[in-house]
Amino acid sequence: MLSQMFRQLFSDNPLTAFPSVGLAIFMTVFAAVTVNVLRRRASSYDEVAKLPLADEEVRHER
Amino acid sequence: MDSKPSKARSAGGETKRIVYNDDVVRWFIAASVVFAIVGLLVGVIVALQLAFWQANVASFLSFGRLRPLHTNAVIFAFVGNMLFAGIYHSTQRLVKARLASDTLSKVHFWGWQLIIVAAALTLPLGFTTGKEYAELEWPIDLAIAAIWVVFAINFFWTLAKRAEKHLYVAIWFYIATIVTVAVLHIVNSLEIPVFGLKSYSIYGGAKDALVQWWYGHNAVAFFLTTPILGIMYYYVPKAAERPVYSYRLSIVHFWALVFLYIWAGPHHLLNSALPDWAQSLGMVFSLMLWAPSWGGMVNGLLTLRGAWQKLRDDPVLKFFAAGVTFYGMATFEGPLLSIKSVNGLGHYTDWIIGHVHSGALGWNGFMAAGFFYWVVPRLYGTKLRSPRLANTHFWLGTVGILLYMISMWVAGITQGMMWRAVNDQGALLYPNFVETLIALRPMYWTRLFGGTLYLVGMLLMAWNLWQTIAGKKPVEASVEVYVEPATEQPRWTELVFARPMIGAVLAIALVVAFGVADVIGAITALFLAVLIGVGTIFLGQLFHKEGKPTWHRLLEGRAMIFTVITVLAVLAGGVAELIPVLVVKPAEAGMKHLQPYSSLELEGRDIYIREGCYVCHSQMIRPFRWETMRYGDASRLEDSIYDHPFQWGSKRTGPDLAREGQKYPNLWHYKHMTDPRSISEGSNMPPYAYLLDGKVDFSLTNKKVSAMKSVGVPYTDQQVSASAADARAQADVIVKDLADNGATAAPDSELVALIAYLQRLGRKNVEPTSAAPSAQRQDTR
Numbered sequence: 001m002l003s004q005m006f007r008q009l010f011s012d013n014p015l016t017a018f019p020s021v022g023l024a025i026f027m028t029v030f031a032a033v034t035v036n037v038l039r040r041r042a043s044s045y046d047e048v049a050k051l052p053l054a055d056e057e058v059r060h061e062r
Numbered sequence: 063m064d065s066k067p068s069k070a071r072s073a074g075g076e077t078k079r080i081v082y083n084d085d086v087v088r089w090f091i092a093a094s095v096v097f098a099i100v101g102l103l104v105g106v107i108v109a110l111q112l113a114f115w116q117a118n119v120a121s122f123l124s125f126g127r128l129r130p131l132h133t134n135a136v137i138f139a140f141v142g143n144m145l146f147a148g149i150y151h152s153t154q155r156l157v158k159a160r161l162a163s164d165t166l167s168k169v170h171f172w173g174w175q176l177i178i179v180a181a182a183l184t185l186p187l188g189f190t191t192g193k194e195y196a197e198l199e200w201p202i203d204l205a206i207a208a209i210w211v212v213f214a215i216n217f218f219w220t221l222a223k224r225a226e227k228h229l230y231v232a233i234w235f236y237i238a239t240i241v242t243v244a245v246l247h248i249v250n251s252l253e254i255p256v257f258g259l260k261s262y263s264i265y266g267g268a269k270d271a272l273v274q275w276w277y278g279h280n281a282v283a284f285f286l287t288t289p290i291l292g293i294m295y296y297y298v299p300k301a302a303e304r305p306v307y308s309y310r311l312s313i314v315h316f317w318a319l320v321f322l323y324i325w326a327g328p329h330h331l332l333n334s335a336l337p338d339w340a341q342s343l344g345m346v347f348s349l350m351l352w353a354p355s356w357g358g359m360v361n362g363l364l365t366l367r368g369a370w371q372k373l374r375d376d377p378v379l380k381f382f383a384a385g386v387t388f389y390g391m392a393t394f395e396g397p398l399l400s401i402k403s404v405n406g407l408g409h410y411t412d413w414i415i416g417h418v419h420s421g422a423l424g425w426n427g428f429m430a431a432g433f434f435y436w437v438v439p440r441l442y443g444t445k446l447r448s449p450r451l452a453n454t455h456f457w458l459g460t461v462g463i464l465l466y467m468i469s470m471w472v473a474g475i476t477q478g479m480m481w482r483a484v485n486d487q488g489a490l491l492y493p494n495f496v497e498t499l500i501a502l503r504p505m506y507w508t509r510l511f512g513g514t515l516y517l518v519g520m521l522l523m524a525w526n527l528w529q530t531i532a533g534k535k536p537v538e539a540s541v542e543v544y545v546e547p548a549t550e551q552p553r554w555t556e557l558v559f560a561r562p563m564i565g566a567v568l569a570i571a572l573v574v575a576f577g578v579a580d581v582i583g584a585i586t587a588l589f590l591a592v593l594i595g596v597g598t599i600f601l602g603q604l605f606h607k608e609g610k611p612t613w614h615r616l617l618e619g620r621a622m623i624f625t626v627i628t629v630l631a632v633l634a635g636g637v638a639e640l641i642p643v644l645v646v647k648p649a650e651a652g653m654k655h656l657q658p659y660s661s662l663e664l665e666g667r668d669i670y671i672r673e674g675c676y677v678c679h680s681q682m683i684r685p686f687r688w689e690t691m692r693y694g695d696a697s698r699l700e701d702s703i704y705d706h707p708f709q710w711g712s713k714r715t716g717p718d719l720a721r722e723g724q725k726y727p728n729l730w731h732y733k734h735m736t737d738p739r740s741i742s743e744g745s746n747m748p749p750y751a752y753l754l755d756g757k758v759d760f761s762l763t764n765k766k767v768s769a770m771k772s773v774g775v776p777y778t779d780q781q782v783s784a785s786a787a788d789a790r791a792q793a794d795v796i797v798k799d800l801a802d803n804g805a806t807a808a809p810d811s812e813l814v815a816l817i818a819y820l821q822r823l824g825r826k827n828v829e830p831t832s833a834a835p836s837a838q839r840q841d842t843r
Contacts, residue, residue, distance in 0.1 A: 007348065015686050023343075026321045028570045032595065033317045036602075037310045045309035050157055051230040052299045052306075059443050059537040
């Protein structure tokens with residue numbers, strides 16, 4: 001049934017498999033990134049999140 | 063992180079002092095402010111021309127030529143210079159390194175300004191490729207590519223020299239910007255030079271349309287959005303003096319955005335002759351974009367949590383909060399307009415113009431203003447001259463944007479509804495296109511007023527910034543950084559062949575197998591994909607040692623591998639979407655009867671492109687009854703197959719011209735072009751009487767036909783060699799027909815060539831002819 005569905009989908013142009021494969025890649029990576037990020041504690045990113053504020057900049061006239 | 067130097071001192075470690083290169087930041091900011099005023103002023107002029115056609119005072123100042131100047135000035139000169147300033151300023155501070163090369167920084171700055179000057183000269187003079195937001199001709203395209211490479215080298219070299227090993231999320235957005243814009247620009251600008259400032263796109267028809275809007279949409283995504291998001295992730299925490307609300311969300315935001323954005327281009331071509339699968343793909347991915355875009359907006363706004371009271375007095379935070387809110391509005395509206403049925407109403411109308419400006423004026427303009435107000439006083443060691451004036455700027459800008467957006471929403475929906483309105487008998491209720499235009503005129507004046515308010519706000523900003531720095535000397539900023547002792551870094555193989563990568567690749571392969579296998583194979587593949595996905599995560603958790611960095615954390619410290627993976631993410635969408643359309647060949651049977659343009663028609667087409675007719679006239683009849691009743695049969699792929707570049711258009715200030723050929727006599731076109739109001743009362747089309755005096759240089763015709771042949775248009779050798787003589791012969795026939803009806807034109811006048819082209823539109827299956835219809839049909843203007 002599934003193979004029939006895909007055969008029908010790609011019958012006009014087998015190259016339309018490209019976007020479907022691309023979509024599959026996106027969904028997989030997106031799920032992996034989301035799970036990977038969310039399973040960490042938010043506090044584990046605290047140090048990185050403070051990078052813009054880590055400023056010991058000294059300003060002086062030239 | 064901020065304690066590193068002090069730690070180093072207490073531990074007796076080594077530190078060094080870095081002086082930032084802020085000169086180039088100051089130059090880019092100055093250029094951005096100047097070009098913001100220029101770009102917005104041209105915007106106000108073109109808005110005036112739409113409401114008041116008499117404002118088209120000269121050929122080089124006509125709407126069709128100024129509109130591309132306006133879009134290019136705002137996108138590449140105003141926002142471009144602003145994003146370079148933001149990237150250079152924040153990157154040095156985030157990675158604790160001075161820009162790698164002062165020379166490259168200077169070449170980048172002056173090279174970019176020269177490109178802008180070249181655009182400002184060539185576009186009004188009519189040198190254009192005719193591809194929206196990519197109008198600049200091939201020598202300038204080459205210069206853009208070269209300067210972008212200089213920028214990339216300077217940026218990545220700086221990363222290589224960095225003292226802070228971790229790459230903050232803003233840097234990821236900058237990396238995505240640099241690599242993706244390079245890919246987009248090169249792919250979309252592939253063209254065959256004909257001579258000095260003339261080229262033809264190597265793509266034709268639907269292929270060109272898909273590549274162009276893949277580029278056009280992602281110019282918005284990766285030039286106007288991702289770098290500004292990077293700027294948001296750095297400067298909003300700085301201004302609010304608190305870290306970003308959720309760093310975890312920013313990671314998901316980044317990966318989802320770079321993966322999704324690249325797919326959404328075809329939503330600019332919904333209900334067109336583009337293959338349906340590509341349209342559906344563009345729509346689905348556009349809808350999915352809702353989630354990461356709003357994730358980013360929420361992350362930006364919630365960074366202000368606990369600091370909302372500061373918005374009352376601090377203009378910087380006001381601009382940032384409103385800018386991020388406009389980002390949310392624009393990214394809500396974009397997916398909404400990508401729904402096919404909504405697009406059927408909104409496309410080609412002013413709704414799209416309103417949508418674009420909520421992003422450009424609200425998101426880009428306000429983020430730029432917030433950034434300038436924050437950074438300029440610091441670059442000169444002083445305080446902003448007048449926060450009160452900045453607040454006035456904020457309110458002028460906000461009211462201006464709202465007037466602009468609301469008037470364009472009303473205009474767009476009004477026009478969309480009028481186009482499709484039918485009476486009880488099923489006939490068009492407003493058969494004359496100009497009726498739908500006249501109904502919008504009050505909205506055009508309102509838009510002009512809103513845009514002018516916004517421009518006045520920017521002028522106040524320029525004055526305020528100038529007063530802030532007047533008499534002040536630039537200050538030098540330096541920082542003491544801890545020189546980390548050389549430690550063993552993980553090899554690239556350890557990152558690329560790590561468990562998460564292997565698990566992801568296996569899972570992807572199995573998901574692909576799920577799509578092509580039979581029932582049992584598909585179920586097995588899906589089961590295994592889930593098993594491997596979950597197993598990889600479980601194993602990662604099981605073997606993770608406390609205190610050891612995770613795989614993604616390691617990746618964030620390796621700029622080159624991070625860049626490669628980002629490129630792969632971006633290319634996944636681009637390649638998958640473009641290749642099927644680019645390699646497919648139309649059925650032979652459908653092609654046999656197609657004739658390419660005659661040489662005179664080709665000359666006329668070049669004039670059509672030069673005058674920017676495509677910015678107001680589409681050549682794509684959508685398969686809606688109200689469109690086929692008004693314009694003729696729905697457009698097909700083969701209609702535009704020899705169009706290099708395609709001319710489907712994106713806006714209808716005037717009617718569609720896809721099947722304009724032979725609808726009216728030559729004399730009708732002659733009168734309409736020289737004095738549009740004599741044919742269509744109420745029209746806002748500029749008069750093109752100067753085309754009567756302009757001369758076609760037939761000595762170049764051969765080169766043009768030859769160039770077209772080299773990009774695949776099937777001209778015979780005989781057609782190429784006789785192109786000039788053929789053009790003259792066809793012109794003579796048109797001139798005689800005009801003379802028989804009391805009008806005078808020289809055979810080599812540009813108007814005659816343009817009439818030849820217009821009479822050919824929609825008539826690809828006939829030999830070139832200049833015969834006019836015997837009777838004038840009902841005027842549907």
